[in-house]
Amino acid sequence: MRSPVQALLWQVVARHRWWFALGGVYLVVAAIVPQVLSPQTLALRVNDISPPAVGQYLAAGCAGVLLHWMLVFVAGGGELERSALFKRSLVLPVTSQRLALVPMLAGAAALAAGWCYSVLAVMRPAGLTVPLAWPAAALALFLAVLQVVSWLPLARPWLRIVLAVPLLCLTVAAALLLALSGLGEGLTAGILAAGWLAMLWPAERAVALARRGDTIDWPGWQRLAERVARLRPRARPFRSPDAAQLWLEWRAHGWLLPVAIAALVVMMGGLFLLADREKIELGWRFLHLLLVMPVLIASTLGANLGKQDFSSGYELSPLLAARPISSARWVAAKLWMCAASAAAAWLLVLAATLLLLFRPGFQQSVLQAIETAGPVRSTALALAAVGGLIVLTWVQMASSLWVSLTGRAWVANGFAFVLVIGILSACTLAVAFVLYPDAKQSLVAALPWLIGLLLAVKALVAAVILRELLARGRIRAADALRLIAVWLAALVASWLIGQRLAAELGLAVASGQLLAGLALVIPFSRLAGAILALDWNRHR
Amino acid sequence: MPPAFREEPVAEVRDLTRRFGDKTALAEVSLAVPRGVVYGLVGANGAGKTTLIRHLLGLLKAQTGAVRVCGRVPVREPVEVLSRVGYLSEEIDLPGWIRVDELLAYMRAFYPTWDDAYAEDLRQQFELDPSAKLKALSKGQRARAGLIAALAYRPELLVLDEPSSGLDPIVRRDILGAIVRTIADEGRTVIFSSHLLDEVERVSECVAMLKEGRLVFAGPLDDVKARYRRLTVRWEATERPPALAGVLGWRASGREWTAVACTSTEELAIRLSAYGAEILEQRPLSLDEIFLAQSAREAQSAEA
């Protein structure tokens, strides 16, 4: 490292080099793709108003890469309770100005360059007409605001979210307004760039504050919090070790999903209330979003649930490792926690849905829909849908427990890496099948063999896991049989319901195919494997 | 009363070896902790004390060798072993958001032998506010909270892994007091690893020293202290005195040389007189000095 600037940059970037590599590879591939495909495939659209399909897909990938870069250049690594800036960097012998300037400048440059590359090399050749200058400046400004809010040393971690959300929304709104106001691209970009320059001073102030060790706090708040804490009743004794462990899991992880849902509902609800009251289908869009949110958030949270705490590392602390509770019971407590979490989140969603009914015109629309479909049928469908989504939320959380329960960071990071590559490949394959129908035909023909193979692999893995658990004495034979019985019951129940639903909705699905598909999807090894993963973690 | 050697030891380790990659953390360590004693474990940083303790708790599997605690293998039967063991580690890893009374209620659910009155007594003695969150407490107070959680159910075996590291003298006194009170109850045992050798010397009846994964000595403290002496020898010649087995390092002061010896003095006197040296004085050593002599790089021979 030849200069402090180099060292600071290295500190920000070095941790994420594998992800940078992946992003870089994607960008290169995404630039090659439009050159390789024929113009007809590039012009394929889903319907007349939406942009070309291939272009959309490539653009989404580029957006993901840029989002990752944005998060990296926030230069996080500190604590949530003080500044998010790397704690060590606060004591380096560089001026606060330089400490703030390096990530800001590097981030703005990286984002602007990344955007320009994405537009010129990927999006425009793929047929998407996107502006160049002002989004680059807008991205830089967004990052700058995010950096300032992250680096402010706030004593209350939740305050950061309370500050960040309105400020970021304001930034986005300002950028959009400027762009749509007809000032011309150059002028818009210039104004946004001026806004970025204006962010330099607050960033330097924030870093200086963090270095001095000051925190922005109100002393009254601490006293209020203490008084509130005292009001809480004294802890009552627990009935059993399982109840105690469930309580700990809830306090450590269970509240995350409901709180995230609540925050999102409030935010989206606010935007929704401001929107046009006349458009009914906005109401339906919001409803769809509400119903989908828990599942999406659950799948992102799932990776953290096996840790001791949201903010701790993957290693088990000696406190928990020395608890006289068996791994099987511990995993059971975690699964119950996931269920309680999902239930709480869905209660919030249903409450929000009820509030939605108060919107004028929405009530009539709903009643109309019920009438056309028939009251019995629609209630049954609604119940099945909501029930299925609740179960899906739980499944998302529960089936990724094993990753963090192994207690090894390389497993968790490797899994995330593989997952991202898997999703990218699946999307690529899907697009390829849309473009090349012949390949799709051969895949459809081979599908039964493929599913059979996957089922065999799944059964093998399950057998290996059960045998290992029995050999180590972690579960008894009766427990193993019980697990298999529960899984079979779930399979049969979902098969029957699925058949009924398919009949109602008029879908032509062979019952054999449905059974095989469900057997593949319903998790067994991931849940039983969670016990093995925890065992592997506790006895290294 | 001498330790009851006729009973089965409360913790036993036989030929335990553990490697982390290239590094050997424990090399064929064998020791037995009798019931009803305070067993001190000393060694430099990285000597293997924490590794050994983790094997006793079942947190590490024995790569070669056997581990038995309370007559059971910790990895095979973690619940039975852990419900009889109290553990306090040097990192105070309790979650910050938990309150003192919540922590005690949580711990209580796992141990049927939990004594509410005793826990309350300790809490008042340590002056812990029950509705205070752990992250608002100082490091010493957090250590005390962890100590109550480990003591209140009167475990058969109390394992303390460098509990006093980084704590002020008052908390250290509390921890020593807890050890003394534990051992005063019949049939309970304490395994205690520490750098503060004067503390180990005060409360331990047996002591074991690990050096780079090997056991240097293990046994009753009196035996260990009886074996080690500091000799002052008159040696006229200019070069160093001869390197003899059982003598750890010579140091000069004028015409006299001193060394720490771990074999019988009469035998050494005979051997030294063959070289023309004479033993002027011998005096006993504190555990601190024994440890330093054994750890010194010029230690010429280390006998278990």
Added chain:
Amino acid sequence: MELHLSSQDGVPIYLQIVNQVKYLVASGRLAPGEELPPIRALAEQLLINPNTVARAYRELELAGVVTKRRTTGTFVSAGASPLARRERLRLITERIDALLVEARQMDIDLETLLELLQARDEALHAAARQEK
């Protein structure tokens, strides 16, 4: 009962307790018939192993300095005076040894030392008489 333990010179702790109790009895600070603290209490006070305290008490009992009554505790022996005198003589002998060594180092012979002793003793008596 104030005991001071030191881990520096390598003397076993039980031996330090034994010596100090003997000294206290000899100098009269522990009266005959006075009760010593129970084993557990002394162990907690000094932060040492109760077995060490028990061992020290056993040694003291063997030496006749204390007597252990089964239910009530450990008491200083009534007939402690001959031991006290022996103990006192031993302590004085130690002081005399130290004095002799120092005198030799400072090159002061025995006759001068004895003359000095007598002179200082007279001065001490004179001062005591003046106070009265």
